[in-house]
Amino acid sequence: MEYLLGIDIGTSSTRALVMDYEGHIIAIGQKEYSFDIPYEGWAEQNPLVWWEALKKCIKDIFDNTSIKKEEIKSIGFSGQMHGLVPIDKDKNIVRNAILWCDQRSKKEVLEIEEVIGRDKIGKIAHSPTATGFLLPSLLWMKNNEEQLFKKIKFVVLPKDYVRFKMTGIVASEITDAASTTALDCNTNKWSNEIIEKLNIPISIFPTLGTPELLAGTLTKEAAEELNLKEGTKIAYGGADQVMQAIGNGVVEQGKALVTIGTGGQILMPLDQPLYDKKLRSHCFSFVENRNYYMGAALASGLSLKWMRENIAPTESYKLIDSEVKKLPAGSEGLIFLPYIVGERTPLMDPNARGVLFGLTSKHTKYHILRSVMEGVVYSLRACKNILEQDLKQKVDYFVASGGGSQSDVWLQMQADILNSDIYTSSMKEQSGVGAAISAGIAVGVYKNYESAFDKMISWNKIPVKPIAKNVEVYNKMFKIYEDLYLKTKDEMHMLNNL
Known part of the structure; x- marks a missing residue:
């Protein structure tokens, strides 16, 4: 062999x-x-x-x-x-x-x-x-x-x-x-x-x-x-x-990747270079003479890891998922800005700070954890908005990758907040798979990426679909999410200058 x-x-x-x-x-x-x-x-x-x-x-x-x-x-x-x-x-x-x-x-x-x-x-x-x-x-x-x-x-x-x-x-x-x-x-x-x-x-x-x-x-x-x-x-x-995109079989315009790892990204291949003139996102070189759009959030999985370590250090992610799933979309009016290490897309602000907004006596640690998960996806929605609204490039659907693709409740949040079908790949090691595919092309095992995908990549046939009532809630919450940064930006910067 x-x-x-x-x-x-x-x-x-x-x-x-x-x-x-x-x-x-x-x-x-x-x-x-x-x-x-x-x-x-x-x-x-x-x-x-x-x-x-x-x-x-x-x-x-x-x-x-x-x-x-x-x-x-x-x-x-x-x-x-x-x-x-x-x-x-x-x-x-x-x-x-x-x-x-x-x-x-x-x-x-x-x-x-x-x-x-x-x-x-x-x-x-x-x-x-x-x-x-x-x-x-x-x-x-x-x-x-x-x-x-x-x-x-x-x-x-x-x-x-x-x-x-x-x-x-x-x-x-x-x-x-x-x-x-x-x-x-x-x-x-x-x-x-x-x-x-x-x-x-x-x-x-x-x-x-x-x-x-x-x-x-x-x-x-x-x-x-x-x-x-x-x-x-x-x-x-x-x-x-x-390599994650390749490991998920995403190399064509219209197919997009949503990744929640330590950071978070929205990525879509582009047939032609197309960059955001406001310089809030990235257009980098891809394979096969293509480019790709990328909006990048700095602290996606990192935000959940940080919050878990501080308020639920003995609880497994599986337990957290099961408890968070019981709560309604929008965390009953709680919003988290995941800017604990600053933020890139769309803010490009290293002085941005994390914010937990809307706390009341009814909120539990699971509300907080759910709001963190939602806040991470709000940040990715901001990345998607630049691609679709500013650059006028339609996303047909997303393929989920990273740790966020391993959580059913987080996948549903992605479908609801991004208002898009979310597919998952049969491969659970997408970056490594992409690296292996590139290695195979280099020695002639595969003619090109598409021929490698035919042999190596498959997606789950039924996507996670957005739930209409959740989409309605999240549309309202996202508007508040965006406004919160604008209304606290000056104070965030003042804190950094103390």
């Missing part, structure tokens, strides 16, 4: 899965970890944590199956987006990676907007810049860690670092590079105009590929560390949102 290995370098864990060519997941390995918060608003990880986690994942796979390392035909990647991994001339890590959820580069975001101009950023990068993106984080290093900045020979994104450790080749690819603010999304090349105006050497930005191309082969040293076969072929892989 021959297999494909898909690796997903996440924010909270690394996962690896082995699939056969028909789409059957044979084995999964996972190693969880946390990220460091050395100061308020910072978020870092030592890239070697990902490497050690991958070794554990692969060991678990081989320990619990009869798969032989010689049977792994090809390897692909999915990875958390935006983050900065700086590498020196000896190919060592210069400092810990600065992650996508890091907020330290607020001043650098303003500096980039002032030097380049917001309109110019939009025309080149098709996206606003934001804290946590590679370019503002790199500029923060230049402004605040000058000696470390001078040591940088290359900058890559998280999954690129792990691929470098496996191949010895420093490179990136267009789907992740598009999320850095340093890529010209019209040409899929690094932007001289943006990078050099910031007095950053363009030479530190590496060669670019595409997810389904071969990036190299496994070195002898890496093969010994990972207990894999030297010379195994390795594809570039892609950004986790792109």
